[in-house]
Amino acid sequence: xxxxxxxxxxxxxxxxxxxxxxxxxxxxxxGPHLVEAGIEGFAFVPCRLxxxxxxxxxxxxxxxxxxxxxxxxxxxxxxxxxKGESSDVTYDAPGTYAVFCRFHPNMIAEVVVEPA
Amino acid sequence: MIRQTMIAVALAxxxxxxxxxxxxxxxxxxxxxxxxxLDIRYAHLxxxxxxxxxxxxxxETMIRDHTAVNDAAVALITELNVTPEDNDLSRALxxxxxxxxxxxxxxxxxxxxxxxxxxxxGYHQVVNQTVEGKFIPWATVxxxxxxxxxxxxxxxxxxxxxxxxxxxxxxxx
Numbered sequence: 001x002x003x004x005x006x007x008x009x010x011x012x013x014x015x016x017x018x019x020x021x022x023x024x025x026x027x028x029x030x031g032p033h034l035v036e037a038g039i040e041g042f043a044f045v046p047c048r049l050x051x052x053x054x055x056x057x058x059x060x061x062x063x064x065x066x067x068x069x070x071x072x073x074x075x076x077x078x079x080x081x082x083k084g085e086s087s088d089v090t091y092d093a094p095g096t097y098a099v100f101c102r103f104h105p106n107m108i109a110e111v112v113v114e115p116a
Numbered sequence: 117m118i119r120q121t122m123i124a125v126a127l128a129x130x131x132x133x134x135x136x137x138x139x140x141x142x143x144x145x146x147x148x149x150x151x152x153x154l155d156i157r158y159a160h161l162x163x164x165x166x167x168x169x170x171x172x173x174x175x176e177t178m179i180r181d182h183t184a185v186n187d188a189a190v191a192l193i194t195e196l197n198v199t200p201e202d203n204d205l206s207r208a209l210x211x212x213x214x215x216x217x218x219x220x221x222x223x224x225x226x227x228x229x230x231x232x233x234x235x236x237x238g239y240h241q242v243v244n245q246t247v248e249g250k251f252i253p254w255a256t257v258x259x260x261x262x263x264x265x266x267x268x269x270x271x272x273x274x275x276x277x278x279x280x281x282x283x284x285x286x287x288x289x
Contacts, residue, residue: 042273063179063275064266069239082184102272103180 034058034088037109039067039081044099044109053094053116060086067107072098139203141260142279144251146200147209148264151191152244154184154213156234158239161220168229174236174281177272185267230287237278244271 020115030052038045039056040062049057059069061081069087078087086087091097101107139147154253155178162175193200223231247268255261 025267033247041269064263065184065270085187104277106277 011078032056032090035103036060037069039069039101039107041066042104042107044107047109048112049110050112050114051091052114053092054090055113056088056090057111058086058088060084066103068102069099069109070102073101077102118126129181130200138195138254139149139251140201141205141255141257143205144255144264145189145193145260146197146202147206148251148267149186149200150206152189152208154209155239156182156186157213157237158220158235162200162219162232165220165224165228166232167225169286170284171229171232174233174277177277178236180255181270181274185239185270186264188250188266192263196257196259208246223250225288226285230282230285233278233285234287237275237282238279240271242277244275245284 011109028079033051033056035051035055035057036055037049038060039059042063042065045086050065051057057069059081061067061076061083064083066080068078069078069089078089081087091111094113094115097111097113099101101109159175159178159182162171163179166175220228220231220235247264249282251259252264254270255264
């Protein structure tokens with residue numbers, strides 16, 4: 001797993017489903033995709049992402065409070081994301097990743113990475 | 117639930133009469149900022165005294181989140197080029213918090229944890245009622261109203277965390 005970038009101010013690039021409450025699924029795979037995931041109202045939106053190996057998720061915080069997106073197994077961590085900032089994580093290995101915010105552990109999500 | 121309600125009532129009684137008279141934008145900004153700073157001070161005290169993991173985690177969250185909210189408030193004040201206005205409520209909050217910290221400093225162990233947790237629950241309940249029911253409706257400057265609304269989302273989560281903390285400590289009623 002690669003944290004491609006630290007906190008950035010790129011908010012709206014290559015939008016692919018931000019704002020969806022239902023699980024976000026990237027099915028067609030004609031190469032790596034950039035998938036937007038929001039953090040808003042102390043929740044991950046969507047709370048379940050289904051992507052392909054090689055895809056990158058851009059975690060963007062819309063809350064005034066800082067958050068993280070962190071692998072419960074310890075494999076990756078975005079680090080602190082302030083309001084309006086983003087952090088990109090590229091998922092190379094298939095698997096299911098339980099995600100939480102280190103600052104507010106009640107916030108949880110799941111990233112399912114399918115083979116490319 | 118009954119015990120939590122009693123705690124809230126007791127703390128509301130101990131908290132200065134919160135915003136009885138309508139306040140202007142500059143007074144609201146000053147009071148909201150002050151309330152955040154006071155909660156940060158409570159949290160620093162908790163980190164200095166408590167050895168309870170849940171209490172310490174809560175205190176760290178208070179410092180992190182209230183600092184973020186107050187940083188946003190400073191940014192807004194700077195952008196608008198205004199000066200927040202000290203007022204009776206801000207001063208009463210500061211005096212009340214000083215007295216409360218003096219109480220806390222005489223405590224240790226579980227007694228401190230329970231007193232801190234109960235105070236955090238009551239404090240957030242009173243602040244949230246005031247922000248939602250008074251400050252947001254009273255605010256006339258849209259960016260201030262928006263900031264208060266954003267902050268309220270955070271403060272309500274804190275209130276929920278405080279409820280969990282109180283329940284987890286199993287304090288004597």
